[in-house]
Amino acid sequence: MKVLAIHNFHRKGSASGDDQVFKSETALMENHGIEVVRYTVSNDEFDHAGILGKIKATLGMLWSFKNYRAVQHIIKKEKPDIVHIHTFFPLLSPSILYAAKRSGAKVVATLHDTRFICPCATSLRGTELCNKCGDGKYLRMCKYSCFKNSKIQSFIVACIFWYHRKRRSFYDQIDHYICLNENQIKLLKNIGFDENKITKKYNFVPDAEANLKAMKLENLPDRYVVFYGRIGEEKGIRILMDIWNQIMDIPLVVMGGGPLEEEFKTWSDQHSNVYFLGYTQHDRCLSIVKGGEFVVFPSIWYEGCSMVEIEAESLGKGLIATNLGFSSEAIENARNGYKVKLGDSRDFVNQIRRLWNNEAECKKIGENARLDYEQKYTPEDNYRQLIAIYKSMGADV
Numbered sequence: 001m002k003v004l005a006i007h008n009f010h011r012k013g014s015a016s017g018d019d020q021v022f023k024s025e026t027a028l029m030e031n032h033g034i035e036v037v038r039y040t041v042s043n044d045e046f047d048h049a050g051i052l053g054k055i056k057a058t059l060g061m062l063w064s065f066k067n068y069r070a071v072q073h074i075i076k077k078e079k080p081d082i083v084h085i086h087t088f089f090p091l092l093s094p095s096i097l098y099a100a101k102r103s104g105a106k107v108v109a110t111l112h113d114t115r116f117i118c119p120c121a122t123s124l125r126g127t128e129l130c131n132k133c134g135d136g137k138y139l140r141m142c143k144y145s146c147f148k149n150s151k152i153q154s155f156i157v158a159c160i161f162w163y164h165r166k167r168r169s170f171y172d173q174i175d176h177y178i179c180l181n182e183n184q185i186k187l188l189k190n191i192g193f194d195e196n197k198i199t200k201k202y203n204f205v206p207d208a209e210a211n212l213k214a215m216k217l218e219n220l221p222d223r224y225v226v227f228y229g230r231i232g233e234e235k236g237i238r239i240l241m242d243i244w245n246q247i248m249d250i251p252l253v254v255m256g257g258g259p260l261e262e263e264f265k266t267w268s269d270q271h272s273n274v275y276f277l278g279y280t281q282h283d284r285c286l287s288i289v290k291g292g293e294f295v296v297f298p299s300i301w302y303e304g305c306s307m308v309e310i311e312a313e314s315l316g317k318g319l320i321a322t323n324l325g326f327s328s329e330a331i332e333n334a335r336n337g338y339k340v341k342l343g344d345s346r347d348f349v350n351q352i353r354r355l356w357n358n359e360a361e362c363k364k365i366g367e368n369a370r371l372d373y374e375q376k377y378t379p380e381d382n383y384r385q386l387i388a389i390y391k392s393m394g395a396d397v
Contacts, residue, residue, distance in 0.1 A: 001390070001397050002035040004080035004105070006071065006096060008087045009042040017307045018112035021203050022086045025386070028204075028379050037078050039071060041091045057091060062160045064093035071099035081395040085109045085174075089121075094164050097173035106393045110178040110201075112304050116170050117187045119161040120146050122234055124301050129342075134191045136165045176393055180304035181326045199389050203305040204382035208286050208314040209370070215287040220275060224251035225352065226292035226317070228285060229308045231258035236298030236322065241267050242345040243298065243352070244274055250356050252296075253288060255280040290315045293362050294337070294355055297321035298348060306330075313373040318365035320351050334361075336369040 007022040026036045046057050060066065075083065083100040085107065100107045113121040117134040124130060125144055132140065138158035141147060147154040164170060177198045179185045189195050229235050237260050244252055250273065254264070257279040268276040280288065289295065295312040302325035303309070309319055309330060319337035321327040331337045338351040355362050387397050 001082075001395060002037065002078060002080045003029060003390075004037045004039065004071075004074060004078060004083045004100075006039045006083065006085045006088070006092065008089060008092045009040055009044075011043050011047065017203070017304065018087050018110075020307055021110070021112065024204070024206070024379075025382075028383055029386070032383055037074060037080060039074055041067070043091065046091065058156065061090045061093055061156070062163060063095045064091065065095070067092050068095040068099045071096045072103055075100065075103040075105055080105060082390050082393065083107045087112060089115060094169045094173075097169055101173045106176075106395065107174050108176040108178060108389060108393065109174045110180075111184060111188075112180065114184065114187060114302055116193075117191060119157050122301050124234060127233060127238075127300055129301070131187060133161075134187065136162065136191075138162050138165075176389060178389065181302075182329055183302055183325050184304065199385075199392075201382070201385045201389070202376055203307060203310060204377050204379050205307060205311045205314055206379060207373075208311055209290075209316060212286055212290060212315070213283050215284055217288060217291055220253060220288070220291070221251040223356075224253045224275070224292050225356070226253050226255075226289050226295045226312075227297070228255040228280070228289060228295070229297075231256050231261045231264050233260065234299065234301040236300045237264055239298040239300065239343060239345050239348070240296070243296070243348045244271060246345065246349045247352065248273060250352065251275065253277065253292060255285050255288065286311075286315065289317060292317065293359075294318040294320060294366065296348070296352060297327065298340070298345075299324065299327070300342060301325070303327060310373060310377040313369040313377065316366045316370035318355065318362065318369050320348065320355065330372075334365075336365055336372050 005026045009019050010016045026038060030036050046054060049057060083105040088094060088096055097107065114123045115121040117123065117131050119133060119138060119141065125146060138161050141154040141158045142151050145151050145154055147157045171193065178201050179198055180202060185198055185200060188198065227240055231237055252273060253275045255277045265276055268274040289312060295317050297309060297319055299322050305326050312319060319331055321331055321337065321339060322342050323339035324342055327339060331339050333339055340347045340351055391397055
């Protein structure tokens with residue numbers, strides 16, 4: 001069996017979940033004897049281009065003739081059984097969907113975010129959830145400068161998605177959709193996607209517990225709570241700060257980088273119980289998570305299938321997270337963690353104190369989190385689900 005896997009990488013050094021999933025899923029297939037042909041681009045290409053190159057790339061977001069021809073050439077040469085598309089925006093463009101479909105290939109797309117509902121892919125307007133553009137009236141993006149806080153860029157993206165909505169590109173050029181949670185499926189059904197073409201499949205992570213390297217953790221307290229991930233608005237960083245403005249006696253260890261990193265560092269320097277480590281090498285990061293009591297995750301957007309959450313569970317750590325998106329179905333209160341209403345910092349404080357002050361419950365929730373990982377998020381189980389999807393599309397596995 002041969003699979004053509006296509007993906008638009010974020011910038012170099014990015015820890016974006018879809019980049020991680022693309023790398024780990026293609027490697028998993030190869031480990032099981034499936035031949036994988038990769039076709040990828042990176043947003044670094046845009047950053048390094050000159051003025052004319054940037055203009056050309058921007059126009060190519062509507063329809064990239066370069067990537068259209070490249071994908072058709074690869075399909076003609078390699079004759080894959082399945083074309084599996086991950087992220088296509090911005091540089092690959094929706095043209096690759098047509099290239100695959102017109103070549104007679106079976107096309108499956110993993111939807112890592114809510115891009116088909118919200119062209120910004122975040123379902124956020126500022127810090128508020130918003131899915132209004134699911135009705136196809138994308139020009140409202142200009143009014144609110146939704147895309148990168150720019151009216152001009154919002155207008156360009158609105159026009160791109162209006163055009164492809166009119167052409168039904170996302171409806172007719174994809175044979176099957178892989179969604180990461182029930183919320184995604186609901187949002188797609190609400191705007192007319194065929195539920196018979198949708199399968200839910202969670203992400204996976206390798207067994208972090210089994211691969212954990214012993215490391216000496218210096219300058220950290222004996223007990224602490226962990227947050228790790230992108231230091232960005234959508235991850236609830238400002239809520240995290242508000243939470244620990246109310247907690248002066250529980251240590252918090254934070255790892256990661258992102259656009260709010262400097263602001264967060266300035267804030268953390270004023271709190272003796274907050275240990276901000278910035279970007280932390282992965283093995284060391286996992287060791288620190290393993291040494292913590294539990295993980296707090298106050299995200300304000302629809303997480304698809306959070307790699308942080310399932311990785312924390314693989315380490316046997318419970319979660320206190322926003323009751324939103326993936327977390328709403330992944331966490332069962334008092335079993336493997338606790339769910340908190342979006343933006344409710346006071347309830348986060350209450351649940352954190354509750355678990356912190358009950359070490360027996362904390363341990364039990366961690367054990368249940370580990371069982372949850374073993375039942376839902378292992379590589380082998382994920383492989384079986386993926387192959388079942390390919391078979392349902394007529395692939396000879």
